[in-house]
Amino acid sequence: MPTHTPPAPPRVLPALITALRADLTAARFTSGRIEELLGEVALGALRRENPVPARRILATSTDPAAVLAQLFTLGVALPRPAVEAALPQLSVDGAAQLGLVCLGPISEGTGSTCTSPIPGADGNLLVHPLLDLSPYSATDDAGEITWWIASDLSELATGAALHPEHVLGVGGASLTLARLTPRTPTGRVLDLGCGGGIQALHASRHAEHVTATDLSERALADAAFTAALNGIDLDLRRGSLLEPVAGERFDLIVSNPPFVITPRTADEDASGGWTYRDGGRAGDTLLAELLQDLPGHLAPGGRAVMLGNWEITDVEDPFAHPTAWLQHALADGVDAWVIQRESEDPAQYAETWARDGGITDRDPRWAELITAWLEDFAARNVTRIGFGYLLLHRPEDSQSPTPSAAQPTARSGARPAPARRGVLRTEVVPGTGSGTLATHLAAGQDMIARLATLSDEELLASRLIRAEDVVERRHLTPGQFDPMLIELVQGAGFARTVPADQLLAATVGALDGTLTLGQVIGAVCALTDADADAAQAQLLPQIRELLITGMVTL
Ligand SMILES: C[S@@+](CC[C@H](N)C(=O)[O-])C[C@H]1O[C@@H](n2cnc3c(N)ncnc32)[C@H](O)[C@@H]1O
Numbered sequence: 020m021p022t023h024t025p026p027a028p029p030r031v032l033p034a035l036i037t038a039l040r041a042d043l044t045a046a047r048f049t050s051g052r053i054e055e056l057l058g059e060v061a062l063g064a065l066r067r068e069n070p071v072p073a074r075r076i077l078a079t080s081t082d083p084a085a086v087l088a089q090l091f092t093l094g095v096a097l098p099r100p101a102v103e104a105a106l107p108q109l110s111v112d113g114a115a116q117l118g119l120v121c122l123g124p125i126s127e128g129t130g131s132t133c134t135s136p137i138p139g140a141d142g143n144l145l146v147h148p149l150l151d152l153s154p155y156s157a158t159d160d161a162g163e164i165t166w167w168i169a170s171d172l173s174e175l176a177t178g179a180a181l182h183p184e185h186v187l188g189v190g191g192a193s194l195t196l197a198r199l200t201p202r203t204p205t206g207r208v209l210d211l212g213c214g215g216g217i218q219a220l221h222a223s224r225h226a227e228h229v230t231a232t233d234l235s236e237r238a239l240a241d242a243a244f245t246a247a248l249n250g251i252d253l254d255l256r257r258g259s260l261l262e263p264v265a266g267e268r269f270d271l272i273v274s275n276p277p278f279v280i281t282p283r284t285a286d287e288d289a290s291g292g293w294t295y296r297d298g299g300r301a302g303d304t305l306l307a308e309l310l311q312d313l314p315g316h317l318a319p320g321g322r323a324v325m326l327g328n329w330e331i332t333d334v335e336d337p338f339a340h341p342t343a344w345l346q347h348a349l350a351d352g353v354d355a356w357v358i359q360r361e362s363e364d365p366a367q368y369a370e371t372w373a374r375d376g377g378i379t380d381r382d383p384r385w386a387e388l389i390t391a392w393l394e395d396f397a398a399r400n401v402t403r404i405g406f407g408y409l410l411l412h413r414p415e416d417s418q419s420p421t422p423s424a425a426q427p428t429a430r431s432g433a434r435p436a437p438a439r440r441g442v443l444r445t446e447v448v449p450g451t452g453s454g455t456l457a458t459h460l461a462a463g464q465d466m467i468a469r470l471a472t473l474s475d476e477e478l479l480a481s482r483l484i485r486a487e488d489v490v491e492r493r494h495l496t497p498g499q500f501d502p503m504l505i506e507l508v509q510g511a512g513f514a515r516t517v518p519a520d521q522l523l524a525a526t527v528g529a530l531d532g533t534l535t536l537g538q539v540i541g542a543v544c545a546l547t548d549a550d551a552d553a554a555q556a557q558l559l560p561q562i563r564e565l566l567i568t569g570m571v572t573l
Contacts, residue, residue, distance in 0.1 A: 029118040030117055031244055032116060042107060049154045053088050056077065061076050081101070091150070094151075099111055100143060114146075153168055155217070183293050184235060193218070199410075201461045204226075205225060209271070210273050222273060239256075260305075260308065260309050270321045271322055272321070272322070274309075274323070276306065277299075277305060281293065281372070303330050323409075326406075331402060334403060341357045349440055351441065357443075357445045358407045359405045359445075360451065362403045366393065453514055462569055466569075481535060483562070486511075489507055491519075522547065526558055
């Protein structure tokens with residue numbers, strides 16, 4: 020499969036963007052409308068990256084939304100009259116001025132460029148799409164969201180492998196991160212590695228100011244175009260990692276960083292050096308570098324939500340790499356929570372990311388690429404690669420001076436000591452949870468901070484309440500009275516299942532806020548003849564854990 024060379028990014032020309040917005044609105048070019056036009060079968064196929072049924076259905080429709088979807092999502096060149104009818108205010112010439120379409124075929128080369136128009140068999144010129152402009156819909160606390168997002172044409176539209184400077188549209192990882200990000204009203208937000216800007220757009224709905232950074236000029240141009248098209252104000256800056264925000268602090272940092280671990284060779288293009296996803300570093304060192312400086316950019320009370328991959332060399336200690344990366348954060352008083360959602364072996368990982376870049380097992384580059392990946396992992400004794408979430412939280416009372424190149428850094432040892440060392444929590448949570456996870460995770464982070472300074476005596480004196488979504492599940496051998504297994508099962512959040520014995524189940528069952536935890540434990544021990552000291556020693560860590568997971572509230 021050839022590699023598609025992306026064209027020059029779209030231009031922000033305000034009057035033409037206003038006309039485009041009017042046309043997209045009039046055409047009802049929304050996710051809902053496209054779903055209606057496609058129907059279940061074509062939509063399902065499209066989600067499996069098979070565009071054929073969608074092309075077939077949309078080709079029979081003159082609906083302006085169908086025309087726009089063919090052109091800008093499926094990458095189909097269309098006769099000029101059809102496009103003129105779908106873009107009456109902007110016109111095809113206006114779309115060409117914005118850099119959205121070519122009036123002649125696109126030549127692949129050092130940058131896709133428009134060649135001279137050639138009339139089709141019917142005498143009409145064909146309009147060729149230069150980028151993907153897709154509708155996006157979501158719902159948040161502020162209501163329904165309907166945006167249009169500009170990115171490079173996908174592999175599905177071009178039939179070609181992705182270029183290193185490709186700008187991604189909204190993908191699964193983007194949506195995962197959006198779902199993890201707290202949406203409470205906040206002050207300053209940073210979207211690091213913003214790509215086409217989806218996280219920044221979401222943040223604009225609940226933040227006073229959004230800064231979005233990227234190394235890629237093309238990505239920033241797409242983000243600027245998308246922001247202008249949707250009437251959203253973003254502070255866009257170019258640079259690597261935290262360079263563009265030196266000396267600044269944020270209340271929320273959100274990042275889907277270029278975390279994909281890629282073998283490095285002298286010839287990056289041939290080896291699959293994809294800026295849009297791997298950041299050009301060896302192994303998983305980009306995250307190590309980022310997490311060294313990121314905590315210093317968190318304002319008191321600030322949070323960071325990131326996705327990441329990490330190398331696992333010892334399956335007994337899958338979090339060794341994130342733990343090492345986060346030592347600086349912990350020393351700076353920042354709490355960290357690392358959640359591994361899944362892991363892959365080196366061959367699975369290489370296959371996943373080769374395919375993601377549009378290189379399939381029929382591509383002549385496949386064998387060489389997979390071999391390079393396997394050798395790269397073998398060189399560092401990597402047996403698995405973890406994928407998950409990294410959440411940071413600087414509690415309100417934690418000290419951190421404004422970071423600045425001119426100021427002493429924590430590494431020089433000259434910073435004031437934090438009020439306490441941060442807490443690190445690592446866990447494997449296979450499921451993706453139910454509903455929005457953001458509120459659940461933020462509450463967990465707050466509880467981690469609260470418990471760090473709450474003594475056992477204070478905990479015993481607290482009136483705890485079992486969460487409403489927690490039920491008890493008992494497994495019994497048929498005919499037996501005593502359960503062989505008791506589980507506490509959560510409905511919301513990560514829908515966790517926690518094994519419990521009679522003591523824990525009885526204690527949690529009685530936590531309705533009437534008695535203190537100490538009184539409940541005393542009563543359960545009196546009823547069951549359990550030793551009170553031994554019961555407390557067992558139950559206190561278990562209850563702390565249930566508080567963090569939201570199964571019990573304080
Ligand atoms: C996986 S994409 C994320 C895009 C978008 N934020 C999302 O959630 O869909 C990673 C982005 O990081 C950018 N990037 C790569 N190396 C970078 C670096 N050293 N510093 C900042 N951004 C970088 C890429 O250009 C790309 O836009």
